[in-house]
Amino acid sequence: MRGRFITLEGMDGAGKSSHLSWIPDFFASRGIKLCVTREPGGTPLGEALRQMLLNTTQKSHPDTEALLMFAARREHIAQVIEPALSSGQWVLCDRFTDATFAYQAGGSGLDWGRIEQLEAWVQGELQPHLTLYFDVPSQVGKQRTQSVREPDRFESEGMAFFDRVRAGYLKRLKQFPHRMHLIDSTQSYEDVKVMVESIILSNCF
Numbered sequence: 717m718r719g720r721f722i723t724l725e726g727m728d729g730a731g732k733s734s735h736l737s738w739i740p741d742f743f744a745s746r747g748i749k750l751c752v753t754r755e756p757g758g759t760p761l762g763e764a765l766r767q768m769l770l771n772t773t774q775k776s777h778p779d780t781e782a783l784l785m786f787a788a789r790r791e792h793i794a795q796v797i798e799p800a801l802s803s804g805q806w807v808l809c810d811r812f813t814d815a816t817f818a819y820q821a822g823g824s825g826l827d828w829g830r831i832e833q834l835e836a837w838v839q840g841e842l843q844p845h846l847t848l849y850f851d852v853p854s855q856v857g858k859q860r861t862q863s864v865r866e867p868d869r870f871e872s873e874g875m876a877f878f879d880r881v882r883a884g885y886l887k888r889l890k891q892f893p894h895r896m897h898l899i900d901s902t903q904s905y906e907d908v909k910v911m912v913e914s915i916i917l918s919n920c921f
């Protein structure tokens with residue numbers, strides 16, 4: 717049987733990475749060994765593109781950014797995601813196409829329809845079965861990232877950019893209410909964990 721495809725989303729500082737640390741064990745304790753991967757990245761080419769996209773202070777044209785995200789994604793689907801799903805393995809991906817809608821369309825103002833075209837071309841029928849969207853107001857996200865590390869290309873954007881990123885995510889959530897689940901990530905770590913566990917249990921088992 718084909719595996720399931722689960723994605724984690726949220727603006728920088730929303731807390732998805734800290735929850736990524738326990739989710740694979742949660743699945744493992746129920747007999748499912750996840751293939752854990754990320755975007756941009758997940759393949760040698762994808763990781764090289766990630767370096768180019770994030771470790772820079774220079775902004776590229778939003779079309780260029782979106783095309784590079786989808787180039788990395790095409791390779792990732794071909795080399796990692798599709799082979800795993802076809803062989804019955806479940807895949808957990810830290811960000812996927814919802815991030816391109818939120819960041820390149822929402823944040824950077826690229827036309828939504830353009831990304832839908834790229835999505836159809838690159839993914840065909842492939843969509844996540846379940847998306848955990850960690851939601852925080854942009855001030856909270858910004859504060860959290862500033863306090864832990866040097867900001868990368870996107871993290872150094874201003875508050876207005878992150879307001880638009882969040883609006884982009886919320887627009888996707890409205891479009892896909894069955895697939896995407898909003899987690900109020902302003903709650904304590906423990907409360908968020910309980911929420912995530914309950915969404916996983918009711919959607920995956």
Ligand code: TMP
Nearest residue numbers: 728755756785811812815816819870871
């Ligand atoms: P992260 O994986 O550490 O959260 O960082 C990835 C960064 O790349 C994050 O700021 C969001 C950004 N990004 C996009 O702008 N578009 C995309 O399609 C993806 C996957 C990520």
